[in-house]
Amino acid sequence: MIRVGTGFDTHAYDAASPLRLAGLDWPGEPGLSGHSDGDAVCHAVVDALLSAAGLGDIGGLVGVDEPETEGAASTGFVRLALQRLAAEGWRPVNVSVQIVGNRPKFAPRRAEAQAVMTDLVGAPVSLAATTTDGLGFTGRGEGVAVIANALIERD
Numbered sequence: 701m702i703r704v705g706t707g708f709d710t711h712a713y714d715a716a717s718p719l720r721l722a723g724l725d726w727p728g729e730p731g732l733s734g735h736s737d738g739d740a741v742c743h744a745v746v747d748a749l750l751s752a753a754g755l756g757d758i759g760g761l762v763g764v765d766e767p768e769t770e771g772a773a774s775t776g777f778v779r780l781a782l783q784r785l786a787a788e789g790w791r792p793v794n795v796s797v798q799i800v801g802n803r804p805k806f807a808p809r810r811a812e813a814q815a816v817m818t819d820l821v822g823a824p825v826s827l828a829a830t831t832t833d834g835l836g837f838t839g840r841g842e843g844v845a846v847i848a849n850a851l852i853e854r855d
Contacts, residue, residue, distance in 0.1 A: 705753070705852070710843060713730040720732070721844070742774035742777055745821065746761065791822070793852060795821055795848060802838065
């Protein structure tokens, strides 16, 4: 059996925080607000994986205001989602991610980010980025939005 799920996440920029996106640190870039490290790519991937398996979303996996997740690395949330999938007999086939925002400039680190996320998920992860030509909160440079689609199958 094969199933597909979609995830979405968005975070405002927070210049007081370091940027963590797609499992990478981005020195010199404003961070993303959030209870954890704010990695919107990881958050959207978690939602895509869980929704594909009919297992809810990131809020049901980790508390968004729990003390133990404050400042936590979102890569750990992806690992938790993968464990939940495996417990139900699912495994990822691939994940596709679209980042929407003006910053950071993603193309120079695309291959590195794809390698990190592919290793984390255990299946191919493709990453793309776009801007909105100045429209909306991402176009005004207020934050990023991420859409992820995950294909999973039964073991």
